[in-house]
Amino acid sequence: VNFDHFQILRAIGKGSFGKVCIVQKRDTEKMYAMKYMNKQQCIERDEVRNVFRELEILQEIEHVFLVNLWYSFQDEEDMFMVVDLLLGGDLRYHLQQNVQFTEETVKLYICEMALALDYLRSQHIIHRDVKPDNILLDEQGHAHLTDFNIATIIRDGERATALAGTKPYMAPEIFHSFLNGGTGYSFEVDWWSLGIMAYELLRGWRPYDIHSNNPVESLVQLFSTVSVQYSSAWSKEMVALLRKVNTPAGVAYAGHSLPCKGRLHCDPTFELEEMILESRPLHKKKKRLAKNKSRDNSKDSSQSENDYLQECLEAIQQDFVIFNREK
Numbered sequence: 001v002n003f004d005h006f007q008i009l010r011a012i013g014k015g016s017f018g019k020v021c022i023v024q025k026r027d028t029e030k031m032y033a034m035k036y037m038n039k040q041q042c043i044e045r046d047e048v049r050n051v052f053r054e055l056e057i058l059q060e061i062e063h064v065f066l067v068n069l070w071y072s073f074q075d076e077e078d079m080f081m082v083v084d085l086l087l088g089g090d091l092r093y094h095l096q097q098n099v100q101f102t103e104e105t106v107k108l109y110i111c112e113m114a115l116a117l118d119y120l121r122s123q124h125i126i127h128r129d130v131k132p133d134n135i136l137l138d139e140q141g142h143a144h145l146t147d148f149n150i151a152t153i154i155r156d157g158e159r160a161t162a163l164a165g166t167k168p169y170m171a172p173e174i175f176h177s178f179l180n181g182g183t184g185y186s187f188e189v190d191w192w193s194l195g196i197m198a199y200e201l202l203r204g205w206r207p208y209d210i211h212s213n214n215p216v217e218s219l220v221q222l223f224s225t226v227s228v229q230y231s232s233a234w235s236k237e238m239v240a241l242l243r244k245v246n247t248p249a250g251v252a253y254a255g256h257s258l259p260c261k262g263r264l265h266c267d268p269t270f271e272l273e274e275m276i277l278e279s280r281p282l283h284k285k286k287k288r289l290a291k292n293k294s295r296d297n298s299k300d301s302s303q304s305e306n307d308y309l310q311e312c313l314e315a316i317q318q319d320f321v322i323f324n325r326e327k
Helices: 039-044 048-058 091-096 103-122 172-180 188-203 216-225 236-244 269-277 282-297 307-319
Strands: 006-015 018-025 031-038 069-074 078-083 135-137 143-145
Touching: 006 031, 031 039, 039 048, 039 078, 039 307, 048 069, 048 078, 048 307, 091 135, 091 188, 103 143, 103 188, 103 236, 172 188, 172 216, 188 236
Parallel strands: none
Antiparallel strands: 006 018, 018 031, 031 078, 069 078, 135 143
8 A cells, every 4th residue: 555545635634743634545435544744854853763653553553442543654755654534623622612521521531531541551552642632533422542652662560761741631650750760650641641631621721730841840849739629510420530530441421522524623724734835745746756756866976965864764764664454
């Protein structure tokens, strides 16, 4: 499977490591989301290792409440991941649209994410970035976890120690481990993040006033001094649920909100940016690659200024793992 097997339909978003568009596989007419990452930009930002790690993890996992990888491939410019297409938008988008989430809806999301996190634990994976931005909804309103570029794998008895995640959603033990070189942390940090997110969905703001520019030292102090306030409008069961960040597996709740099928739940400016501002638009890739190949053949081979970049590009070409879930 390669780029030519897909028809590009429209751009729908940006991830931390690339852009995303809707595609249709030509032979089956099935729709997917295609995430593409420019190789040169990944090298310049030192992100190649993270892309490879995400691919390594996604190729080994599959779950109903994850955004699953179907294909991975590359060309001279980009690395591609073709994944489940979910058109309900991410939870950050819905928060920004001032959606009022009911307790029943949030309970459903907690249940579904609990099942996803339990599965990841069985695969020895800590996600480390559970937050509204990384929870996508399908058209039936079910939640799916995405974005594994800072996930890590730990085996029995191991502990993670790196300072990784999005600060407002990171568990206290991650900061303690970074500051004090303690015993590290494990799968429980994802449950903390889930609890922070559930609180935010219900109330519209997070229980701790934490921002990305807060020093780690101040955050350790904050956790030991701030008492979380729970709304009196919430049921005792919900408060207990948030306190424990735990829920029985397999419990389903009725009456959760459904994304409107008549509209695309993403920012339309992504499509405008791709068509007007993007210097290397995806729909012109074939013509551009042919021109680049012709230009490269005419270059003086003695040029050394881009040797390092060329070595890195060749390493990516060699090490990239092609994947097809259908095989």
